[in-house]
Amino acid sequence: MNKVPVLEIFGPTIQGEGMVVGRKTMFVRTAGCDYSCAWCDSKFTWDGSAKEDINMMTADSVFQRLKELGDNQFDHVTISGGNPALLKSIDGLIEILHANEIEVALETQGSRWQDWFVKIDDLTISPKPPSSKMKTDWSVLDDIFEQLKEHQRLNHTSLKIVVFDQEDLHFAEELHQRYPAIAFYLQVGNEDVEEAGTDQIASRLLNSYQWLIDQVMSNGRLNRVHVLPQLHTLVWGNKRGV
Ligand SMILES: C[S@@+](CC[C@H](N)C(=O)[O-])C[C@H]1O[C@@H](n2cnc3c(N)ncnc32)[C@H](O)[C@@H]1O
Ligand SMILES: Nc1nc2[nH]cc(C(=O)O)c2c(=O)[nH]1
Numbered sequence: 001m002n003k004v005p006v007l008e009i010f011g012p013t014i015q016g017e018g019m020v021v022g023r024k025t026m027f028v029r030t031a032g033c034d035y036s037c038a039w040c041d042s043k044f045t046w047d048g049s050a051k052e053d054i055n056m057m058t059a060d061s062v063f064q065r066l067k068e069l070g071d072n073q074f075d076h077v078t079i080s081g082g083n084p085a086l087l088k089s090i091d092g093l094i095e096i097l098h099a100n101e102i103e104v105a106l107e108t109q110g111s112r113w114q115d116w117f118v119k120i121d122d123l124t125i126s127p128k129p130p131s132s133k134m135k136t137d138w139s140v141l142d143d144i145f146e147q148l149k150e151h152q153r154l155n156h157t158s159l160k161i162v163v164f165d166q167e168d169l170h171f172a173e174e175l176h177q178r179y180p181a182i183a184f185y186l187q188v189g190n191e192d193v194e195e196a197g198t199d200q201i202a203s204r205l206l207n208s209y210q211w212l213i214d215q216v217m218s219n220g221r222l223n224r225v226h227v228l229p230q231l232h233t234l235v236w237g238n239k240r241g242v
């Protein structure tokens with residue numbers, strides 16, 4: 001099976017998170033996840049609620065749809081999910097995008113390796129902190145960074161940790177200490193992914209951002225790090241497809 005289960009294709013928009021925040025990009029969101037994070041902002045990718053909307057697409061048809069939406073107004077595509085790392089078939093999509101001089105970013109949690117990781121231009125690994133209720137398999141994560149290092153891909157890779165509380169910060173410290181060479185991003189957790197209306201959400205998230213900044217500024221174990229909110233939630237709140 002070389003088709004990709006796709007739930008959303010959208011853009012151009014800005015990359016709202018992490019290592020290339022602000023970058024003009026398109027998004028391809030795949031269906032299915034091996035995790036079920038307590039605070040997942042994309043639950044519809046794995047909780048069955050959008051089952052009917054899953055499109056089994058060839059790499060060609062994904063590229064066609066991207067061109068329909070973005071025409072010549074993009075040169076960067078972010079693949080997210082769900083967990084796209086569950087899918088061998090992403091390889092073909094990366095090939096087509098690169099053949100058309102389009103850069104490719106990936107969002108994944110670091111629970112699975114795929115050989116095509118070494119082709120990703122902006123690879124974000126986002127292990128989940130205690131507040132998510134998920135458990136990191138450290139041997140899998142070690143192996144991922146081992147392989148990326150072997151293939152000299154560490155300069156294309158970042159870690160991004162969502163932080164809701166002190167325990168999460170502690171988890172982030174542990175990660176940063178374990179992989180000190182990897183570009184490190186701390187991201188504000190959005191604790192209400194259902195809330196409607198943009199202004200209220202933005203003001204709540206800016207308060208959380210201020211809290212996270214304060215925490216990191218006074219923490220000697222988190223120095224070579226970046227602290228960011230989700231830019232797209234500040235602009236568009238919990239809206240889907242932006
Ligand atoms: C929806 S996930 C999909 C990719 C992959 N499954 C992962 O978790 O990395 C994309 C990014 O959104 C982050 N995220 C999910 N829910 C969030 C929330 N409520 N607040 C802040 N970030 C969140 C994840 O941690 C991840 O970095
Ligand atoms: N604008 C925007 N930026 C994002 N960065 C990561 C996203 C994701 O859901 O993976 C995302 C998203 O859904 N929209």
Ligand code: SF4
Pocket residue numbers: 033034035036037040041042043045081082083109
């Ligand atoms: S790993 Fe990502 S998509 Fe899966 S449940 Fe967690 S945040 Fe959601």
Ligand SMILES: [Mg+2]
Pocket residue numbers: 041042
């Ligand atoms: Mg998102």
